[in-house]
Amino acid sequence: MAAPQLIWEVVKGHNSFLRKNLNHTSFSAEAGNLYNKHSYKYSGLANAKTVDISAEGDAVKVSKKRSKAVSQPAKNLSTSVSKKNGRRVLKSVAKEVAGYRPDLKAAAVARAAAVLKSIRVKKAAAKAHCRALMRLPV
Numbered sequence: 001m002a003a004p005q006l007i008w009e010v011v012k013g014h015n016s017f018l019r020k021n022l023n024h025t026s027f028s029a030e031a032g033n034l035y036n037k038h039s040y041k042y043s044g045l046a047n048a049k050t051v052d053i054s055a056e057g058d059a060v061k062v063s064k065k066r067s068k069a070v071s072q073p074a075k076n077l078s079t080s081v082s083k084k085n086g087r088r089v090l091k092s093v094a095k096e097v098a099g100y101r102p103d104l105k106a107a108a109v110a111r112a113a114a115v116l117k118s119i120r121v122k123k124a125a126a127k128a129h130c131r132a133l134m135r136l137p138v
Contacts, residue, residue, distance in 0.1 A: 005066035034107040
């Protein structure tokens with residue numbers, strides 16, 4: 001595999017995940033980019049060790065790229081799913097990421113908090129929708 005700096009130099013100008021804004025700010029939509037910021041530090045393409053946090057139903061899924069299995073896509077990601085309450089999820093994410101990439105700990109906790117909030121909002125919307133359906137006259 002090529003050096004991460006070389007990969008970043010190749011993809012930083014033009015790639016399919018790059019989203020340029022009117023205010024000359026660049027965002028990135030790639031997997032493994034916690035802040036969706038177009039920079040080398042947060043890049044999910046260039047770095048050998050990346051962390052991705054997403055929602056899976058009512059749980060938070062933490063995926064880490066395994067640096068030893070780069071050439072084997074099926075074994076490339078190591079995932080863990082947390083179905084705990086909010087504080088426990090944030091604590092487990094912080095602990096897991098601090099041992100893997102300490103520089104991304106704050107970003108991972110912020111992303112996990114945002115994912116937890118989106119799950120909570122989805123549950124509330126679904127509950128309100130069910131109540132509204134119950135009030136309809138037959």
